[in-house]
Amino acid sequence: MTDIPSISALSDKICGRDSVLARVAQLPRPLVFTNGVFDVLHRGHVMYLAQARALGASLLVALNTDASARRLGKGPDRPLNNEADRAFVMAALASISLVTWFDEDTPLELIAQVKPDILVKGGDYDMQKLTETRVVESYGGRALALPFVDGYSTTALVRKIRQA
Numbered sequence: 144m145t146d147i148p149s150i151s152a153l154s155d156k157i158c159g160r161d162s163v164l165a166r167v168a169q170l171p172r173p174l175v176f177t178n179g180v181f182d183v184l185h186r187g188h189v190m191y192l193a194q195a196r197a198l199g200a201s202l203l204v205a206l207n208t209d210a211s212a213r214r215l216g217k218g219p220d221r222p223l224n225n226e227a228d229r230a231f232v233m234a235a236l237a238s239i240s241l242v243t244w245f246d247e248d249t250p251l252e253l254i255a256q257v258k259p260d261i262l263v264k265g266g267d268y269d270m271q272k273l274t275e276t277r278v279v280e281s282y283g284g285r286a287l288a289l290p291f292v293d294g295y296s297t298t299a300l301v302r303k304i305r306q307a
Contacts, residue, residue, distance in 0.1 A: 156234035156241055160253070163203075163243045167257045170240055171200035176259030178205040178250045180212045182222040183300055184232055194289050195263045196238035204239050205253055206230055208246045251275055260284050266291030 158166045167174065175198050181188055196202040206229055207215070212222045222229065226244055233242045245253045254262065254275050262279045266288045270276045276286035 153231060153234040156239065157230045158241060158243050160243060160245070163241075163253070164256060166241055167203060170203070173199035173201075173260035174257070175199035175202045175261045175263055176205065176250075176254060176257065177202070177263045178207070178245065178253075179265075180207045180215065180217070180222055181229055181233060182212070182217075182224055185300060189236070189238075191265060191289055192236060192238045196240075198261050198263065201240040202238055203241045203243065203257065203259065204233055205243050205245050205250045206233065208244050211246050211248065214248060249275065251278065254278055258282055258284065262286040264288050 175195050177192070177195050181204070192202065192204070206226060207222075209222060209226050212226075213219075215221075224232070230242045230244070233239055243253070247253075251274055255278050259279065261284060262275055264270065264273070264286075268288050270286050270288050273286070279286045
């Protein structure tokens with residue numbers, strides 16, 4: 144019989160902003176950081192997160208809070224899944240070491256605090272235009288965009304479900 148992660152094992156991978164620094168200090172380096180809403184998990188997300196983790200020894204995922212996600216303008220009913228539910232789903236992925244949240248429009252403050260070795264975004268971002276890139280590079284870290292996985296998006300998936 145295979146080992147099934149317990150509820151507490153999944154919950155242990157989730158931490159609030161108040162404890163994120165202490166938790167990150169316990170993770171093996173290099174630390175990879177990425178962020179997003181990750182509202183309805185799909186193949187594109189899973190592939191992206193696995194690629195991000197492969198770049199380092201640990202992967203920290205920062206989720207937009209519900210309020211932060213709503214400010215992104217994806218629609219009045221988004222996110223479909225609340226922040227606690229999204230964090231729990233993310234914690235279930237083997238590629239993810241730790242999950243936290245940020246309430247700001249960008250995770251700039253959180254990145255400056257945790258100082259990841261590698262900042263990763265999806266290929267739809269121009270890394271040279273992001274303030275986060277300058278912060279990470281200022282202390283010797285790297286920032287890079289992973290190839291975008293065409294054909295997968297939560298917005299398109301929601302549209303497809305609504306048409307069914």
